[in-house]
Amino acid sequence: MAGNSFGTLFRLTTWGESHGPAIGVVVDGTPPRIPLAEADIQHWLDRRKPGQSRFTTQRREPDQVKVLSGVFEGLTTGAPIQLLIENVGQRSKDYGEIKDRFRPGHADYTYWAKYGIRDYRGGGRASARETASRVAAGAIARKILGDAVRIRGAVIQMGPHKIDRARWEWEAVEDNPFWCPDRQAAQLWEGFLDEIRKRGSSAGAVIEVVASGVPVGLGEPVYDKLDGDLARAIMTINAVKAVEIGAGFAAAALSGEENADEMRMESGRVRFLANNAGGILGGISTGQDIVVRFAVKPTSSILTPRRTVDIHGHDVDISTKGRHDPCVGIRAVPVGEAMLAVVLADHLLRHRAQCG
Amino acid sequence: MAGNSFGTLFRLTTWGESHGPAIGVVVDGTPPRIPLAEADIQHWLDRRKPGQSRFTTQRREPDQVKVLSGVFEGLTTGAPIQLLIENVGQRSKDYGEIKDRFRPGHADYTYWAKYGIRDYRGGGRASARETASRVAAGAIARKILGDAVRIRGAVIQMGPHKIDRARWEWEAVEDNPFWCPDRQAAQLWEGFLDEIRKRGSSAGAVIEVVASGVPVGLGEPVYDKLDGDLARAIMTINAVKAVEIGAGFAAAALSGEENADEMRMESGRVRFLANNAGGILGGISTGQDIVVRFAVKPTSSILTPRRTVDIHGHDVDISTKGRHDPCVGIRAVPVGEAMLAVVLADHLLRHRAQCG
Amino acid sequence: MAGNSFGTLFRLTTWGESHGPAIGVVVDGTPPRIPLAEADIQHWLDRRKPGQSRFTTQRREPDQVKVLSGVFEGLTTGAPIQLLIENVGQRSKDYGEIKDRFRPGHADYTYWAKYGIRDYRGGGRASARETASRVAAGAIARKILGDAVRIRGAVIQMGPHKIDRARWEWEAVEDNPFWCPDRQAAQLWEGFLDEIRKRGSSAGAVIEVVASGVPVGLGEPVYDKLDGDLARAIMTINAVKAVEIGAGFAAAALSGEENADEMRMESGRVRFLANNAGGILGGISTGQDIVVRFAVKPTSSILTPRRTVDIHGHDVDISTKGRHDPCVGIRAVPVGEAMLAVVLADHLLRHRAQCG
C-alpha cells in the first residue's frame, strides 16, 4: 500500500502537512450506530494540544476537529468518517535557513534524498502535527472498545530521571504538566526541564501506556500478532526509537523461572500471578493489562548551532529559533494511548470476524 | 488480512505446524531473472539449524528445503516461490501432560482461549519452527538486495551478561556457538550457559542485527516507515519482547545536542558524524548502517515444576521434559537477520515503484 | 480492508455523503515532482458535471475541487493528496417519503438491512455523487501515465439503440450531449431520450472506454490481473451491472480460429492482426488498445409509482419527484475513463517495482 494508512478492518488514512491549509484522517470500518459527536473527539485532542504549560511548545494550535462524513443524526453509519483539522496560527513567513539546510535529527535530508522535493515549512508531512490525526482517530477507537476497556498513559522517565514505580499513582498523572505518576519525580522534573528549556536544549522521555479490561483472544498470529502491530503502531510515532512489551528488554536478564508468568484459577477464571508478558502471549492478548513502553528521543530542534549540510552540498551550521518543545515526549502520551486504542479496535473486529 | 502474510510487494505467506507433515512459505513478488538454487537457501537454513552445539536443542531438524515453484532453469520467473521443508524427527508420541495443561510463558492458553482448539504437539503453529520459513524467505530477500547490502547479526547480551562493545569483532561471531562478537564474553557465556543448562533453567538474550550498504531513501512515511515495519517484523519473532533502533531506549537519556547526528560533506557525499538514529530518520533510510536491537525472553520450557491450570479449569503443576534450548535467543540471530533482509527487500521494491 | 479504498501502490480512499458538508478523496502513492494544479483536476470534473444539457440532472453541483495536501510549489511531493469538494446546492429540506421507504433499484433497503441506519438524504454514501471523487483522482492518474497514454470513452448504446461502429468518429464524441461517436445515432437518441424524459421514465446505456499507448507488461497474475482489477474498478461504479474486455461476451460465439489474435513483426515490433483480446492476455497488457465495455442500468428514480415496503414493514408505493437524469449512463463516461486511468497508474507503478 501507499504508506499513509494503518489497520486492516478499522483503518486510518491520514493526510496533510504542518503548514498546509488542513490536516485530517479518514477513519474507515467503524461499526454502525455508535453515538459520536465532535466533542467526543475534541476531548482527546485537547489533551494533546500544545501551549498548555511552559514545557510544551507555545505555538497556538486550536486543533478544532470537524466531522465531515460517516455520522448521521449523531450515530456512525458504517461509512468512512473524515475528520478535518484546519491549520491556523502557523508563522510560515520566514523559512530562510530551514529551506535549504537539513536540520540534524529531522527528516529533512531523507525526504529530500527520497523525493527530490520537500515541503520545508514546519517539517511538512514529517511534522509531529500528523499525530493530531492519530489522537482524533483514537477517540473513535475508544468508542468501539467501549467503557470496559480503559487506556491510560504516563511519562516514566524524563531525560535520565526515572520515576520510582513504588510511588505510582494514576491520579497523579492529571496533576502535573508531565503526565507523571510519581509526584516526587514530577517535582524534580520541573526543575530539570526548566533548566533544559532555558539553555535551549531538549530532553528525551520514556512513556508507558496501559490497556486494562482487554478481552482474551485479540491478535492474529503469526505476522499480525498483537504485539507486532503495537510495535509498528508506536514506532511510527514521530521521534520514537524503541518499543517494548511487558518486561521488555529486562526479560533478557531474567531466568526462565522468573520470566514465565504462572497461572491459577480464581473464581472460575484464569489468573496470572505476574505480568512479565505484558498481557500478550504468542501474539494474542491474555486478558491481563497490556503494557507498552516506548522511548522518545530529545527534540532535535535546539538553540545550539549544529554542523550540517545544505541542498547544494555545502557544509553549513544551523540552529533553531522559535518555539519548540523542550521535551516532545510529554505530548507523545495521548498519541501512544491513541495508537494502543486503534490497534485494539482493529483486532477486536478481526477477532469477531474469524472467531465469531 | 488473515494474519500469516508479511510485506507489501515482496510478500511472505507462511504455513505449517511444528509436528505436521511440513512447513513452508510462499514468497511472492520476487523480481524475475534472479539466479536461485536450493543451495542458496539451504546455506542460511543451516545456520539456524538446531543441534549444532550443546547450547541449542538436540532435536534433529535436517530442514531440507525444496523449491516447488517460481524458479525455471535456475532463474526466478516472477511467479510465487513455494519453499517447503518437511518435518522429520519429531517425537510426537507422548504429549500427555502438555495436551491438557497450559505451559506458562507459552501460547498454549491464548490459542485455546481464542480458537477453542489447539494443536498441542510441539507448540503447533506457535512453535519457533515457523522461523525456518522466515530464514528461507530471507535468503531470497538477500538475493534481491544484492551484494552491496550486507546483513549481519550478533548476540550482545546473554542473560544478564553484556558484551563490551569496545571488543566487538565481526570475525569473532563465527568462532563461537553464541554468535558473540566479544571473544572474552563468549568464554564467560559458555560457563554461564552450561550452568543454566545443567539445572534445567534458561536464559534470555539481546541480539543486534545490522545492515550496511543500504541506499538512502527506503521507507514509506508515515505508517509504513522503515522502522515501523522493522519493529513489527522483529516483534513477531517468537519470544521477542522489545525492539529498538539506533540509540533506542538510551536516546531518552541523551540531550538534544548529544542525540541528533550531525552531517558533513565528504567526497561529495553526505556523511553523518554519529549514528544514534540507527540509519533511519523520519522513517526513511539515511544510508548509514541500519541498527536494530531486540530482546528475546528466556525459554519458557524449563525443568522446574511451575504452577498453571488445565483445560478443565483445575490448578495443576507442569514441568517440561525433553530437549530444549537453554537460550532460544542464540537461534534468533539468523531469524532477525532474515527479517531485516525481508523488510529491506520489500522497501527497495516500493521505493522503486514510487520514485523510479 | 475497510472498503472505501482502491489500488495497491496508487491508492484512493474516498469519503463523504451526497448531502453532507463535503465529499473527497485521499490519493496516496503519487510519484513526486509531478506538476499538479487544481485546474488540472477541475478540467475533468467539469466534464462529469451535471446540468450541462437537458439530458442530465438539473441539480447544480459546481464541484469545485480544493487540493489540501501533497502538493508544494506546484509539484507533487509524494505525500498523500487530499482533494475536497464541498457540497453546495442540495435541497435537503423534504425527504418525507424517501426517509422511510426503500426506493426500488436503489441501495436503500440493503444499507438499512446491513447497517441498521442510513443517511437517506440523496442516497447518502450510496449516491453517484461519490464518482466525482473518482474523476478527481483519475486526473492525477492521467498525470502519472503521461501524454503517451490516451484514455477516451463513448456511449455506444442508449436504451435499446446501438451505434453503428462503422460510423465511429472520436471527434463526434465532443459534439453531442451523449458522448456518442456515431453522429446519426446521436440524433436518434435525442428524440428517444426526450420522450423518456418527458414521461418521467429512464434508460440504460452501454459505455466503451479505450486506453491507447499503454506499454506491454502491465498486470500482475494471477489475482491482480489487469482485467481483473479493471472489472472490479468498473463494476463498483454506481448502476453498473456488466463489464467486458475486448470481444467480451461475443467471444463465446467465436471459433478458436476467429478469436485468438495472430501476430506479425512490423518495423521490429510485434503487431497483433486483431484485438479480440482487448489489449490483455493472461492478465497482462499486450501494448494494443485496452478496450473495456460496461452496462449501466436505467436510473431507478422515476415518476411512475412503484410498489415497495417501508422501514416499518408495510407495503407502500413510491414515486420520485424532483430532478433526475433520464440516463445516468451519460455521466458514467468520465467516471469509466477515470477508473481505467486509476487502474493503469497503479499497475504502472507495480510493474516498475517488480520488473524495474
Place this chain on the structure above:
Amino acid sequence: MAGNSFGTLFRLTTWGESHGPAIGVVVDGTPPRIPLAEADIQHWLDRRKPGQSRFTTQRREPDQVKVLSGVFEGLTTGAPIQLLIENVGQRSKDYGEIKDRFRPGHADYTYWAKYGIRDYRGGGRASARETASRVAAGAIARKILGDAVRIRGAVIQMGPHKIDRARWEWEAVEDNPFWCPDRQAAQLWEGFLDEIRKRGSSAGAVIEVVASGVPVGLGEPVYDKLDGDLARAIMTINAVKAVEIGAGFAAAALSGEENADEMRMESGRVRFLANNAGGILGGISTGQDIVVRFAVKPTSSILTPRRTVDIHGHDVDISTKGRHDPCVGIRAVPVGEAMLAVVLADHLLRHRAQCG
C-alpha cells in the same frame, strides 16, 4: 500486494506451475473448529478433473489433494491451511515449437515481454491448471458458508448455441457432460462439439453461477462491493472475457420501470418481485439469488496453423498438437462456483466483523 492472493479475511495465496512438481494454495483466515477432511475437498476437485468425457482434455490429472497444515484431529484450527496437489502425468518431453514461439491467444508473449523469462512447459504459471487450487479453496469456503447457502453453476451457451431458459432444470446439469440445464440443448451441443473437436477447432461458452440462501447485508461499499469483488474473482479465471450480474448487459435496454425490482412484504419478510439486480443492490446482497454470468473464450490451442512471431523476432507459424479441451468453458463451471463461494465466505466474515 504481490498478485497471487485473493480475499481480505478469508484469503487464498496460490502457487505453482503446470509442469512443476506441484501446485497448491494457502488458505488463510478460516474460522476454527470446522470439520474438514481431504475427501471434502477432493469431492469438488473431481468435478473439475479433466478426462471425464471426450469433450474435455484427455490429459490425466488425478489431482489428489493433500492437507499439510491448519487441520488438527479433523477440525480446522484457525491456522493457514496448505493444500498441495502434485503434478503427475505431464508429458514435458517435447516443447520444441512452443519453447520459442508465442501461441496466439495465450499469455506466452505478455509473460515474455513482462518478465523476460517464461516457463513455457504447458503454460507454466498461466496454465488453467491453477484453477484446481481455486476449486480446492472453494471447498473450504463452502464449509464456512454452511448448508444454508447453495452454490450451483451451468453452461448456458456453447459456441453460438444458447439454452432455452424455459427448459431450465437444475437436475439436468448432472446428467450431461456439459453441465447443461436444458436437456434439448445438451443433445444439440453434443453434435456441435464433436464436429469442433474432430476438425481441431474450439468453441467458447457462457456460464451462469447462482448462490441461493445468501443472507442480506454482505458486501462493503464502495470499492469492496460484493459485485465488484465477484467481477474481479471471475475475470481472473483463465480465458474469461466478460462478467455480468443479474440482468447484466440486457439491463441497458430496459426502461426504469422494467429494471428496478419492486418489493412487497411476505410473511413478515421483504420479497422482491423480480431479480434484475442479480441479488445485489449498492454492492450489498439483497437476500435474493446472486446470479453471475461470464463468457469464456474458445480454447486458443487449435490444430489450424496460425501466424505468430518467435522470441527472436521472426514471423513464424504455429499449430498445437496434443490433447486439448475443445471447450475450456465446460471445466470453468466448478471454478466459477468456487470463486463465488470464496467471495461470499470472505464477505460473510467481513460483515460479521463490522456489523456483529
